[in-house]
Amino acid sequence: MFFVRVSYYIRKALSNLRAYPLVTGLATATVAFCVFIFCAYLLFLINVTGLLTGVGKTVHLAVYLSDDIDEKQIEEVKDAIISIKEVSEVTFTSKEEALAFLKESFGEQTGVLEGIEDNPLPASFEVALVEGGQTPENTKLVADKIGRMKGVDDVVYPREWLTRFNEFVRFVRAAGVAVGLILSLAAVAVIANTFKLIILSRRQEIEIMKLVGATNSLIKMPVLIEGMLVGLFGSAAALLGLVFLFSYFMDHFYETVSLFVGPVVPAFFSPVMIAAVIGASTLLGIVGSLLSFGRLLKV
Amino acid sequence: MIRLHHVYKNYGGGTDALIDITFSVARGEFIFLTGPSGAGKTTLLKLLYLAEHPTKGQVFINGVNVSTIRERKIPYLRRAVGVVFQDFKLLNSVTVSENIAFPLEVMGMPRRDINKQVMRVLKFVGLQDKYDAKPLELSGGEQQRVAIARAVANEPPILIADEPTGNLDSELTMDIIRLMNYIHKRGATVIMATHNKDIVERFHKRLISLGRGRIVG
Numbered sequence: 001m002f003f004v005r006v007s008y009y010i011r012k013a014l015s016n017l018r019a020y021p022l023v024t025g026l027a028t029a030t031v032a033f034c035v036f037i038f039c040a041y042l043l044f045l046i047n048v049t050g051l052l053t054g055v056g057k058t059v060h061l062a063v064y065l066s067d068d069i070d071e072k073q074i075e076e077v078k079d080a081i082i083s084i085k086e087v088s089e090v091t092f093t094s095k096e097e098a099l100a101f102l103k104e105s106f107g108e109q110t111g112v113l114e115g116i117e118d119n120p121l122p123a124s125f126e127v128a129l130v131e132g133g134q135t136p137e138n139t140k141l142v143a144d145k146i147g148r149m150k151g152v153d154d155v156v157y158p159r160e161w162l163t164r165f166n167e168f169v170r171f172v173r174a175a176g177v178a179v180g181l182i183l184s185l186a187a188v189a190v191i192a193n194t195f196k197l198i199i200l201s202r203r204q205e206i207e208i209m210k211l212v213g214a215t216n217s218l219i220k221m222p223v224l225i226e227g228m229l230v231g232l233f234g235s236a237a238a239l240l241g242l243v244f245l246f247s248y249f250m251d252h253f254y255e256t257v258s259l260f261v262g263p264v265v266p267a268f269f270s271p272v273m274i275a276a277v278i279g280a281s282t283l284l285g286i287v288g289s290l291l292s293f294g295r296l297l298k299v
Numbered sequence: 300m301i302r303l304h305h306v307y308k309n310y311g312g313g314t315d316a317l318i319d320i321t322f323s324v325a326r327g328e329f330i331f332l333t334g335p336s337g338a339g340k341t342t343l344l345k346l347l348y349l350a351e352h353p354t355k356g357q358v359f360i361n362g363v364n365v366s367t368i369r370e371r372k373i374p375y376l377r378r379a380v381g382v383v384f385q386d387f388k389l390l391n392s393v394t395v396s397e398n399i400a401f402p403l404e405v406m407g408m409p410r411r412d413i414n415k416q417v418m419r420v421l422k423f424v425g426l427q428d429k430y431d432a433k434p435l436e437l438s439g440g441e442q443q444r445v446a447i448a449r450a451v452a453n454e455p456p457i458l459i460a461d462e463p464t465g466n467l468d469s470e471l472t473m474d475i476i477r478l479m480n481y482i483h484k485r486g487a488t489v490i491m492a493t494h495n496k497d498i499v500e501r502f503h504k505r506l507i508s509l510g511r512g513r514i515v516g
Binding site: 004 | 401409
């Protein structure tokens, strides 16, 4: 009996898809459109936040050392800096290296440095912070800690820029979530209404089924399977479209865009993310079709 | 088999659609339900196939009190009642055989048995050649026969027909009545609403007459 029922549900769902090609086609296209818009936005957001995080990572602290400290003290300062948990990397630049770098950057005009007898440049450490640790508060904390160390003359970092940049990142994230929420709510509303359309097109059939003695589950199950298939194929079509668009972008526009944003390679969704989108859309199909019955089953 | 006890039905308006209806139908009876349009025939039949519930009074079908039945039990009681609707209520998007298969699928009958039974009832109503046609490709009389075939497909003990000859000419009307009579002779309890006096006079069956919601004869 169980297998008879299950095979009936599947057969009925498939025959419904055949019997109402326009409505189910329209529903699948609507789901595909909504999922496409939402995913395209999500992909954009993920890549923009990725890009901003990349930019944030470039924030370094320059730690200038006093001229009167010896190598042993330099090592001690280095160890002390590394022991700070927000610090990921410390690179040392000696006075000589600093001068050589300066000369190199002057290029042909290196003559302007010829009159200098003593090397006025200090030795320094370039300190990189751990990922997620580049907030203005964190950076200031680390800078203050290092500034108090013996043998450290000065700590320099782009304080003003970092504050503004972080505000900008926060704004982009908040706006991203807000727009994402609005988009997903709109998508859910449109998809729910589409399922209502499917159910309404079956109104007469549902009434007849009830009158010949169909139980509610017998009426609901095939529609639930239909909703599931519409959600599944709709989201799969949307993701395929997005893959196509993404590779088109990479082939034709990425080179131009990378001139402005640097060598950050845009990422597509991970397999887990793809599975999540398809799963969510399928679930939405099931829930949407179930909720759309409303009072129709009260015959 | 069917018993109505002081049944009233009000759709929420001022007047009652049915007033103090009491009668019983024994197993295997054939009853004509007559009366002018608006007398309450369709409402009474709706109570019998559970599309409506009485406002007051009790309806018993197969010994089950319809007023106190649990909602999830209703489908199973409905399967004991085959209904021929005045407007046929056929699904135009599927074929004749798929329409007839409906109540059999609902019962959970295996596909192979369904096909056999559908062909059997199609033969019974004389439409075996039309199994693959869509209802709109058929004449009115043929559509009515499909509706009857669907109503008797699962061989229910009770058959209810609401003006099954309402839109048909006199020759087709007689065909349909003969078919109903045949179903009755095979053991079904038949209740048929009609306002066609010729039919009532020609076939001598028990008669319940309704007038303005009351039994008048």
